[in-house]
Every structure is written in structure tokens, then in C-alpha cells.
Amino acid sequence: MAEDADLLTIGGHTFTSRFILGSGKYSYDLIDSAINQAKAQIITMALRRTDSAEENILNYIPEGITILPNTSGSTNAEEAIRTARLARELSGSNFIKLEVVPDKKYLMPDNNETVKATEVLANEGFIVMPYVLPDLNVARQLVDAGAATVMPLAAPIGTNKGLATKDLIQILIDEIDVPVIIDAGIGRPSEAAEAMEMGADAIMANTSMATAQNIPLMAEAFRLGVEAGRKAYLAGPGRIIERGAVASSPLTGLSK
Amino acid sequence: MVTVNGEPLAEAAGKNLLTFLQQREAPIDNIVVELNGTIIHRPEYEQTLIKPNDKLELISFVGGGR
Numbered sequence: 001m002a003e004d005a006d007l008l009t010i011g012g013h014t015f016t017s018r019f020i021l022g023s024g025k026y027s028y029d030l031i032d033s034a035i036n037q038a039k040a041q042i043i044t045m046a047l048r049r050t051d052s053a054e055e056n057i058l059n060y061i062p063e064g065i066t067i068l069p070n071t072s073g074s075t076n077a078e079e080a081i082r083t084a085r086l087a088r089e090l091s092g093s094n095f096i097k098l099e100v101v102p103d104k105k106y107l108m109p110d111n112n113e114t115v116k117a118t119e120v121l122a123n124e125g126f127i128v129m130p131y132v133l134p135d136l137n138v139a140r141q142l143v144d145a146g147a148a149t150v151m152p153l154a155a156p157i158g159t160n161k162g163l164a165t166k167d168l169i170q171i172l173i174d175e176i177d178v179p180v181i182i183d184a185g186i187g188r189p190s191e192a193a194e195a196m197e198m199g200a201d202a203i204m205a206n207t208s209m210a211t212a213q214n215i216p217l218m219a220e221a222f223r224l225g226v227e228a229g230r231k232a233y234l235a236g237p238g239r240i241i242e243r244g245a246v247a248s249s250p251l252t253g254l255s256k
Numbered sequence: 257m258v259t260v261n262g263e264p265l266a267e268a269a270g271k272n273l274l275t276f277l278q279q280r281e282a283p284i285d286n287i288v289v290e291l292n293g294t295i296i297h298r299p300e301y302e303q304t305l306i307k308p309n310d311k312l313e314l315i316s317f318v319g320g321g322r
Contacts, residue, residue, distance in 0.1 A: 022321035031319075046320030049261040049313065056286045057317050070321045082293075086315050089288040089295050097321065206321055 006234065008202055010179060011094070011127030011148040013066070017041040018196070019226045020068065020181065021219070022206020028060040030215050035062055037220035044068040044097050044204070047087055068129070070097035076110070077117035084121050096121060097151070098130040107157040107184075111138040115145055122146025131183050134168035139176050149178050151204065154195065155185025158207045162191040166198070173199040189218075189225030196229025197237060260312045269308045274301035277314075287316045 007014040021040040023031060035043060043065055045057055061067065069087030074080035077100060084096045098121065100113045111132050118128045127148045132138055134152035142150055152169050155161035163169070164185060172180050179201035186192050192203045203226050212218035258268040268276055273296060277284050289296045290313040296304055306312065 024320035044321035045317045047315050048318045050287050050316040056283055057319055072320055086288045
């Protein structure tokens with residue numbers, strides 16, 4: 001089937017889903033249904049000091065789901081590299097979602113440190129998925145450094161403000177050959193659909209579902225948005241007429 | 257003094273890592289251990305002795321991301 005051939009490839013691994021889930025800010029009990037409704041194949045999670053009292057999140061992840069550890073909490077390249085190495089020891093896989101965020105107010109990533117960390121981690125065999133401000137030159141540097149994807153933010157983390165960086169993201173989509181995955185700020189399924197229509201390769205979302213009234217239902221809505229946007233992109237959206245109008249019914253044979 | 261996840265814990269000194277983790281009831285299969293900045297692999301736990309000024313970090317996955 002044609003649909004089966006539309007695969008997302010990251011670091012040599014293929015996925016049919018283009019919707020990556022986060023696991024923060026909601027009950028572990030809802031992870032399973034969120035994954036099912038989202039039909040997600042990748043879920044990201046963070047690393048923290050072990051509190052023996054806390055339940056192990058891995059017990060809540062269904063079989064066959066790819067765990068994408070992230071380096072959240074890292075404020076420079078060195079910390080992110082350390083966290084990535086710890087993550088690989090825990091997960092047994094090379095996937096790492098690289099987040100270097102020194103700014104506490106706006107949670108803006110440090111693109112320069114992210115490039116540095118990408119270079120080191122890619123050389124160590126990691127499948128590096130860096131989170132960045134959408135900047136074409138930085139994105140090119142990331143690809144040169146060995147990044148498997150580029151993950152630009154649509155709006156600041158956790159804000160649900162949508163495609164605030166739309167024009168800059170479009171440049172990355174047009175110019176960068178590795179998958180471009182929209183990583184933060186997407187607040188509504190319609191925005192996910194819009195990003196996919198633009199040609200984004202996948203969407204990552206967490207807060208938009210975690211802060212919804214019905215998390216599994218919103219996960220399903222996002223999945224449908226992502227799928228609709230992807231199909232629209234593949235179909236090639238129709239053109240826009242800036243002025244005037246074009247009839248869609250025949251102009252001849254009118255009965256008067 | 258030994259610190260474990262940033263907390264002082266003098267009584268950890270002198271134990272091997274495996275015994276320490278077992279006595280702490282740490283979820284051994286689901287944590288990674290870092291000793292003075294170096295990852296200790298699981299097979300090395302028993303032969304790793306905790307020394308008086310060691311800095312031990314026990315790390316696991318938690319929900320998070322966006």
C-alpha cells in the first residue's frame with residue numbers, strides 16, 4: 001500500500017507514525033491510552049535522580065515503543081553529553097533528544113552549545129535529535145555535525161501558542177535534508193496539521209495533551225491532525241488565487 | 257563524606273555498590289549509577305567499593321519532555 005511506504009526514517013530506523021509523544025505533566029496511568037490513541041511509536045522521557053518511592057515509568061510503556069531519552073535540565077553542552085551517556089546506559093539505545101536550555105524564563109535552547117554537543121554525541125554513535133531555535137545556518141551546522149534530525153521550536157516550551165516561528169520553520173523544511181520535526185509550542189491539532197501541510201516530517205507534542213481535559217481524546221485528535229496534514233502535503237495543496245475568483249462549475253450551458 | 261544524589265550519607269562508605277543498592281531497595285534494573293562522574297556498569301557493582309568521599313548519583317527515567 002502507498003500509505004505503508006510513507007515512512008519516517010531517523011538514524012536508519014523507520015516509523016509509520018509521525019507523531020512523537022512527551023511523557024511529562026500527566027499521570028503515568030494515562031500513558032498507555034495516550035500512546036494508543038496517538039498511535040505513537042516514539043515517546044520521550046527525562047532523567048532525574050532516583051526517588052525510590054516513585055513508580056518506574058518504564059512499567060507504563062507498551063512493548064515495541066521506542067524510548068527517546070532527552071537531556072532536559074542540561075544548561076550547556078557538557079551537561080547534555082553527560083546526560084546522554086547516562087541515558088544510553090539506561091535505555092540501551094542510541095536515540096537522544098538533545099536539549100540544552102540555559103534560559104529559565106523562556107526555556108530558549110542554546111543553539112551554539114547544541115551544535116557542540118551534537119558533534120561529540122554523533123561521534124560516539126548516538127542518533128542525535130537536537131532541539132533548536134529555527135535558524136538555517138545552525139541547522140546546517142547540526143547536519144554537518146551528524147544530527148539525525150533537526151527539531152525546531154514552534155513557540156516556547158509549554159505555551160501551546162502554535163506556529164509562532166512558521167516562516168523560519170518553512171525555510172528549514174525547504175533546505176534541510178534530514179527530518180525536520182516540530183518540537184515545542186504546538187497547542188492544537190489544527191496547528192499540527194498546518195505544520196505537516198508545510199512539509200514537516202513529524203510533530204512532537206506533550207503539554208497540549210497534558211493540559212487538555214481529556215488526554216487520550218486529545219491524543220487522538222492530534223494524531224488525526226498530523227495524518228491529515230501529512231496526506232495534504234503528499235497530495236500537494238491546491239493553488240491560491242490572490243484576487244478575483246475562479247468558478248468550479250461550467251460557465252457554459254446555463255439555463256436561464 | 258559520601259554523598260548520594262547530593263545528600264550526605266556517611267554509612268554508605270565501606271559497602272560494595274551492590275550491597276548498598278540492595279539495602280536501599282533501589283530499583284537496580286531501572287537505574288544507572290554514576291560514581292565520581294563515571295558510569296558504573298551493572299557487572300561491576302559487586303566489586304566496586306564505596307570510599308569515604310565518593311559522590312554517588314542514582315539516575316532513572318521520569319516523565320518529561322515538552
